[in-house]
Amino acid sequence: MVKAKHESCCPVEKTMLIVGKRWTPLIIRDLVSGKKRFGELERSLGGISPKTLSQRLSELEEWGIVNREIFAEVPVRVEYSLTEKGLGLKQIIDSMADWGNHWLKEANEIPAANK
């Protein structure tokens, strides 16, 4: 009984293992509008370290969410885009934006820190 209940939670839990990580929802949000180069993502995410961005992109690529395309130019051009699986996350990101816009307008409605 308890096991069945626990199994039923899995889709939310499993999705959270991916989108619950710091920066990941913001990377997906920035890629929804189209393919981006590493430097473009770094700038639009203002504050992420290159090491963390690189880690996040590798994970997302490994999970089939982000596609990495390499163009044999000089210097080499690398572009990141969302796969079909990644584009499926748009609904989650949009819902977060809607809720935040509606309910967290005032500064005092925002948690001070992610404890």
Added chain:
Amino acid sequence: MVKAKHESCCPVEKTMLIVGKRWTPLIIRDLVSGKKRFGELERSLGGISPKTLSQRLSELEEWGIVNREIFAEVPVRVEYSLTEKGLGLKQIIDSMADWGNHWLKEANEIPAANK
């Protein structure tokens, strides 16, 4: 320019400060179906410590997402439910469940750990 871009990300970032915390999406999911007592949540969330559940519920109450009702009975009965603001998070949780159900069916599609 960079500042404006950063400001535009805020709703997703701010929402993540709330729903990005471990257990929080699962607590909300369990309260969507109706009010629950502490022990009921503890059981349905299988694996959460009473201390963590208590912390999460206090935070959610502080942010106006969860309502805590105390009934003067012996022993005292305490029930937790979602406020209107909390019910607004249902769309995010539902989207996570939909995506997880569709894209993470196989065991090897689930990240091994939340690094």
